[in-house]
Amino acid sequence: MKLPAAAKSLSLLCLLCVLSLACAPAQDLAAFEKRVTVRTLPNGLTLILCHRPEAPVFSYFTIVDAGDANDPGGESGLAHMFEHLAFKGTKDIGTKDYEAEKAALAKVEDAWAAYDAELRRYAGQSSASIPPADAQKLAALKAQFDAADKAANQYVIPNEFTEIAEANGATGLNAETSLDATQYFWSMPENRLELWAYLESDRIANPVPRQFYRERDVVEEERRMRVDSDPVGRLVEQFLATAYVEHPYRRPGVGWESEVTQLSATEAEAFHRKYYVPANITIAVVGDVDAATAMPMLERYFGAIPAGPKPEPMASVEPPQVAEKQVILHEAAQPLYLEGYHRPDYRDPDDAVYDAIQDIFSNGRTSRLYRSLVRDQRIAVEAEGFSGFPGDKYPGLFAFFAVPAPGHTAAEMGAAIHKEIDKLKTADVSDAELEMFRTRARADVLRSLGDNQGLAQELAIYQLRYGDWRELFKQLDRIDAVTKADIRRVANKTFVETNRTWAAVETQTAPGPAAKGAGQ
Numbered sequence: 001m002k003l004p005a006a007a008k009s010l011s012l013l014c015l016l017c018v019l020s021l022a023c024a025p026a027q028d029l030a031a032f033e034k035r036v037t038v039r040t041l042p043n044g045l046t047l048i049l050c051h052r053p054e055a056p057v058f059s060y061f062t063i064v065d066a067g068d069a070n071d072p073g074g075e076s077g078l079a080h081m082f083e084h085l086a087f088k089g090t091k092d093i094g095t096k097d098y099e100a101e102k103a104a105l106a107k108v109e110d111a112w113a114a115y116d117a118e119l120r121r122y123a124g125q126s127s128a129s130i131p132p133a134d135a136q137k138l139a140a141l142k143a144q145f146d147a148a149d150k151a152a153n154q155y156v157i158p159n160e161f162t163e164i165a166e167a168n169g170a171t172g173l174n175a176e177t178s179l180d181a182t183q184y185f186w187s188m189p190e191n192r193l194e195l196w197a198y199l200e201s202d203r204i205a206n207p208v209p210r211q212f213y214r215e216r217d218v219v220e221e222e223r224r225m226r227v228d229s230d231p232v233g234r235l236v237e238q239f240l241a242t243a244y245v246e247h248p249y250r251r252p253g254v255g256w257e258s259e260v261t262q263l264s265a266t267e268a269e270a271f272h273r274k275y276y277v278p279a280n281i282t283i284a285v286v287g288d289v290d291a292a293t294a295m296p297m298l299e300r301y302f303g304a305i306p307a308g309p310k311p312e313p314m315a316s317v318e319p320p321q322v323a324e325k326q327v328i329l330h331e332a333a334q335p336l337y338l339e340g341y342h343r344p345d346y347r348d349p350d351d352a353v354y355d356a357i358q359d360i361f362s363n364g365r366t367s368r369l370y371r372s373l374v375r376d377q378r379i380a381v382e383a384e385g386f387s388g389f390p391g392d393k394y395p396g397l398f399a400f401f402a403v404p405a406p407g408h409t410a411a412e413m414g415a416a417i418h419k420e421i422d423k424l425k426t427a428d429v430s431d432a433e434l435e436m437f438r439t440r441a442r443a444d445v446l447r448s449l450g451d452n453q454g455l456a457q458e459l460a461i462y463q464l465r466y467g468d469w470r471e472l473f474k475q476l477d478r479i480d481a482v483t484k485a486d487i488r489r490v491a492n493k494t495f496v497e498t499n500r501t502w503a504a505v506e507t508q509t510a511p512g513p514a515a516k517g518a519g520q
Contacts, residue, residue, distance in 0.1 A: 044279025058287025077255020
């Protein structure tokens with residue numbers, strides 16, 4: 001049985017009220033301050049412990065303040081490689097004989113450097129244009145590299161790091177790389193806390209880029225699947241490369257193909273030395289972990305990681321956009337539409353206002369874009385707006401994405417979205433829309449605190465970004481402070497033509513068989 005819209009809204013509000021009442025005693029700031037302990041170690045690493053004794057388990061979240069945007073010039077995809085290398089082990093784990101493996105890996109690097117130097121001489125040329133003698137030299141160097149890689153691989157114990165963790169009850173082992181950061185996380189029984197501390201501190205301090213070139217091949221395949229073989233991926237890549245002219249947000253997170261294929265383990269080790277220093281890392285642990293007994297043990301493991309200088313802030317600043325920009329892809333694919341407007345980073349006083357605009361435009365079937373483009377006009381099968389794209393650590397974009405319904409075009413999507421933007425700029429949002437944003441935003445915060453993993457993530461991120469995890473709760477005050485006038489003001493400031501970049505996929509019909517005798 002389907003509920004009427006009004007009944008659905010009432011049911012949602014009742015559910016959220018119940019959720020708020022149920023969570024309030026344990027979720028308010030004062031209660032958390034009694035449970036949370038923060039310690040910055042002498043080497044600069046920040047540890048956060050939150051005591052939740054309800055079950056004999058814990059979850060952790062390690063965040064490194066370096067992501068794809070920090071890839072050095074010409075080495076895009078390097079930060080992403082650590083997501084793959086994170087589970088390859090250390091000097092003690094994942095190897096049959098580290099000293100022998102270390103010597104073998106050095107030979108791999110020498111062989112790669114020789115092959116790569118020769119290969120770069122022919123960058124951009126087809127293999128057919130390479131002189132036969134040089135082609136033979138390249139083949140010989142490649143064979144030497146392959147032989148060195150095979151020799152080093154004999155020392156590897158595959159998946160040993162993961163198997164140790166899982167054999168001791170670890171679940172949800174994963175890692176993620178965004179443009180802004182790199183993150184590692186899993187959950188474990190509380191009586192394995194010291195084992196986790198050993199594993200996590202060891203892979204921060206003593207990573208080994210074993211099987212680097214094999215994992216690089218995996219990343220290359222990821223790029224082919226996510227970008228080269230996906231119309232949406234190609235659209236996003238071209239869109240960002242057009243919207244940004246200087247800032248690293250213009251580069252694809254998975255890296256440019258020509259750069260990924262030439263990454264080396266030597267470059268990866270240099271990246272690690274610069275960014276994986278304790279002063280650039282925050283770790284949160286949440287669960288049945290008592291700070292009085294756990295913190296000294298964690299200090300012993302994580303405090304032993306050698307200190308290093310915190311990386312300097314990024315110098316690149318995207319210049320103001322002064323004219324509308326566009327890119328059109330003609331492909332044998334369904335039409336797609338994407339547009340974006342530059343906005344400030346997460347520290348801007350209007351950050352919560354952008355959240356409100358996103359909610360009003362895109363949150364569910366009652367949102368403006370869904371009602372207008374999908375339900376009423378039936379010109380789109382999907383339409384949404386989202387803030388902080390492709391990241392929010394640095395000034396990002398407020399973007400709109402739409403998929404036309406059959407028989408409709410990308411151009412129609414842009415026109416329809418602009419009409420909705422104009423409404424936001426010229427008329428106040430309703431009381432119901434503003435209140436629903438506040439209700440949903442509060443519910444999102446409460447849900448993020450509901451389990452150990454979610455809370456560990458939020459504590460680590462807020463401690464890293466703001467220098468104080470308490471900002472997680474203070475954001476509720478910023479949400480409540482958003483007004484109708486704020487929304488109109490920010491919409492008029494941001495959604496202007498000269499600040500707009502748009503990209504579209506226009507369907508290109510494959511040509512039919514040539515008529516007999518055509519062109520004669």
